[in-house]
Amino acid sequence: MEDDNKLSYFFLGLGVGVAVGVLFAPKSGEETRSLLRDKAGEGAEYVKRRSTDLRDQAADVIDRGKQTILKQKDNLSAAVEAGKQAYREATSQGE
Numbered sequence: 001m002e003d004d005n006k007l008s009y010f011f012l013g014l015g016v017g018v019a020v021g022v023l024f025a026p027k028s029g030e031e032t033r034s035l036l037r038d039k040a041g042e043g044a045e046y047v048k049r050r051s052t053d054l055r056d057q058a059a060d061v062i063d064r065g066k067q068t069i070l071k072q073k074d075n076l077s078a079a080v081e082a083g084k085q086a087y088r089e090a091t092s093q094g095e
Helices: 002-023 029-093
Strands: none
Touching: 002 029
């Protein structure tokens, strides 16, 4: 959630910066357009890097979740098997 807010603020700041820059640009139109293209490219690169980082983090979380589920499955299987064994022992003693 916090990362989503940071990304939203980044785009908001980018938009405000572009608007103010265009209004008060001391440069020619061509220079300003070039600057805007460069900044847009930087923003796109940032978004790509950030999305890659988030994807990697999500993959790590999924892997840890899978490992936890497998451990719990093994624990449950062992508990069920122990219960069956205890039942067998209890019924064999009753004979």
